Amino acid sequence: MSLFVQQVILGLMLGGVYVAVAIGFSLVWGVLNIVNLAHGALVVVGMYATWFLFTHAGIDPFLTLPLDAVVLFAIGYLVQRGLINRVIRAPLFFTLLLTFGINLVLINLFLLWFKADFRSVTTSYSGAGLNVGAVTIPYIRLAALVIAMLLAGAVGFFMNRTRTGFAIQAVGADKDAAQLVGIDLRHVYALTFAVGAACAGVAGGLLSTVQAISPTAGEPYTLQAFVVVILGGLGRVSATVVGGLLFGLIEVLAQSQVPGLGAGWSNAIAFAVLVLVLVLRPQGLLGRLA
Amino acid sequence: MAEVLLEVRGLTAGYGAGPVLHGVDLDFQAGELLALIGANGAGKSTLLGVLSGLVPPTSGSILFAGRNLTGARPERVVRAGIAHVPQGRRLFATMTVRQNLVLGAYLRRDREVQSDIDRVVGYFPALGDKLQRVAGTLSGGEQQMVAIGRGLMGRPRLLMIDEPSLGLAPKVVETVIEVCQSINRDGVSVLLVEQDVVVALEAADRGYVLENGRIALSGSARELQDDPAVRKAYLGV
Numbered sequence: 001m002s003l004f005v006q007q008v009i010l011g012l013m014l015g016g017v018y019v020a021v022a023i024g025f026s027l028v029w030g031v032l033n034i035v036n037l038a039h040g041a042l043v044v045v046g047m048y049a050t051w052f053l054f055t056h057a058g059i060d061p062f063l064t065l066p067l068d069a070v071v072l073f074a075i076g077y078l079v080q081r082g083l084i085n086r087v088i089r090a091p092l093f094f095t096l097l098l099t100f101g102i103n104l105v106l107i108n109l110f111l112l113w114f115k116a117d118f119r120s121v122t123t124s125y126s127g128a129g130l131n132v133g134a135v136t137i138p139y140i141r142l143a144a145l146v147i148a149m150l151l152a153g154a155v156g157f158f159m160n161r162t163r164t165g166f167a168i169q170a171v172g173a174d175k176d177a178a179q180l181v182g183i184d185l186r187h188v189y190a191l192t193f194a195v196g197a198a199c200a201g202v203a204g205g206l207l208s209t210v211q212a213i214s215p216t217a218g219e220p221y222t223l224q225a226f227v228v229v230i231l232g233g234l235g236r237v238s239a240t241v242v243g244g245l246l247f248g249l250i251e252v253l254a255q256s257q258v259p260g261l262g263a264g265w266s267n268a269i270a271f272a273v274l275v276l277v278l279v280l281r282p283q284g285l286l287g288r289l290a
Numbered sequence: 291m292a293e294v295l296l297e298v299r300g301l302t303a304g305y306g307a308g309p310v311l312h313g314v315d316l317d318f319q320a321g322e323l324l325a326l327i328g329a330n331g332a333g334k335s336t337l338l339g340v341l342s343g344l345v346p347p348t349s350g351s352i353l354f355a356g357r358n359l360t361g362a363r364p365e366r367v368v369r370a371g372i373a374h375v376p377q378g379r380r381l382f383a384t385m386t387v388r389q390n391l392v393l394g395a396y397l398r399r400d401r402e403v404q405s406d407i408d409r410v411v412g413y414f415p416a417l418g419d420k421l422q423r424v425a426g427t428l429s430g431g432e433q434q435m436v437a438i439g440r441g442l443m444g445r446p447r448l449l450m451i452d453e454p455s456l457g458l459a460p461k462v463v464e465t466v467i468e469v470c471q472s473i474n475r476d477g478v479s480v481l482l483v484e485q486d487v488v489v490a491l492e493a494a495d496r497g498y499v500l501e502n503g504r505i506a507l508s509g510s511a512r513e514l515q516d517d518p519a520v521r522k523a524y525l526g527v
């Protein structure tokens with residue numbers, strides 16, 4: 001029994017990471033109609049940023065998160081304004097191609113600057129955990145879950161309580177109508193992408209504390225963000241939270257409870273979830289039908 | 291002589307596959323209620339799109355209140371005082387009526403948004419108890435009211451309304467058109483695009499007839515009502 005509880009807790013904590021990774025991806029997809037294949041690479045920028053600040057300036061990895069967000073916000077704004085805005089009205093295929101290219105460029109820059117070496121962020125509290133009876137809760141993973149929820153809350157507040165958030169929603173709903181009330185499309189596109197990138201940066205900062213950092217470390221996260229959005233549904237933060245937590249649970253429980261499914265099966269599980277949802281409930285659990 | 295509000299000269303525009311507008315001229319005096327009529331596909335919505343900055347012109351000029359707005363981006367046009375209520379309402383369907391109205395005031399930084407919402411409800415009392423409703427769940431007529439209200443929230447000098455009567459019951463059309471007239475009496479110039487020519491010429495001071503992207507006729511509403519060509523083509527008599 002306690003093993004099962006342990007797995008559920010681990011699943012939720014993994015899900016927290018997925019929530020953090022998927023929030024920005026979902027926002028960009030929902031508003032800009034861009035499936036951002038470079039999202040995982042943006043997560044890796046956050047990882048390296050935290051690693052750099054931790055290793056060279058001695059800053060606690062959790063304290064680097066706001067800096068990651070600021071750096072990625074700026075990068076995201078410039079990438080959208082300078083690059084993606086130019087093809088935004090082209091068919092989905094073109095933006096896919098462009099973000100695929102951006103992904104390759106980023107990975108090559110990482111290789112150039114950081115080589116293919118694995119790097120890690122190891123703090124004094126890295127191995128520590130909270131023991132409740134027979135159940136252990138690693139501090140770092142718990143903090144990651146809490147911060148992911150705070151991030152989701154912050155994005156939800158921004159989208160549903162602020163003037164800019166409403167402008168972003170308006171653009172997502174109807175570009176022409178949004179322009180007719182005076183919303184500057186190019187600016188709001190860039191802002192949306194910037195917020196999405198900032199979320200990726202925070203996710204990367206969190207991930208740097210629990211896994212090895214390498215130029216291609218972000219690749220699985222693009223797929224996982226995709227699955228989370230399909231699972232939860234597009235168009236609201238709460239859907240991403242539900243999708244992310246559930247996906248984390250499914251992955252951990254499938255790996256621990258189903259005989260024969262080990263750690264190597266994570267992509268296969270993601271794919272199975274993807275296919276099942278697309279067949280049974282294509283709009284996702286909480287999604288609105290388009 | 292009244293102040294010239296809008297002066298359009300030789301406007302040409304299209305969507306890539308050849309021009310839709312072929313050199314449109316239009317003069318608008320401040321305070322007028324102008325009707326723009328024409329058949330399906332004549333280019334009425336395209337003309338409004340060019341005026342509001344959604345469709346780039348290929349040649350010609352747009353002068354509004356002395357300012358050159360040729361090819362200006364939509365946010366500049368809104369700031370200059372032109373509101374465009376698009377064909378088909380185009381509300382933010384999943385947001386509430388209030389949020390739609392508040393977004394209409396997006397460029398304004400003053401604190402009078404609430405009193406302007408009250409003003410919109412003054413024009414459309416039917417919206418009074420529906421501010422918290424999700425816009426997409428309203429009836430067609432109510433949605434049209436919200437669309438016009440959203441346009442008013444930007445405090446325009448010129449309100450352009452594209453086919454407000456589309457798909458509405460005659461009774462509702464009457465209400466909407468009456469409100470357009472009272473908005474006009476309150477000092478806002480109104481450009482009313484209509485396929486329902488009877489309704490439009492009944493309400494307007496003057497009218498333009500657009501045919502295949504060209505202004506075919508213009509004159510006072512009375513003149514157009516009596517014009518044999520207009521009567522034959524649009525009034526079916």
Ligand SMILES: Nc1ncnc2c1ncn2[C@@H]1O[C@H](COP(=O)(O)OP(=O)(O)OP(=O)(O)O)[C@@H](O)[C@H]1O
Pocket residue numbers: 305310328329330331332333334335336337377485
């Ligand atoms: N977004 C667009 N892309 C390509 N062509 C368009 C677009 N919008 C309109 N057109 C074409 O431009 C021409 C004029 O259309 P427009 O919508 O301006 O006419 P309209 O007078 O408003 O007609 P209606 O009374 O049906 O609204 C039509 O031939 C139409 O097919």
Ligand SMILES: [Mg+2]
Pocket residue numbers: 334335336377452453
């Ligand atoms: Mg039209």
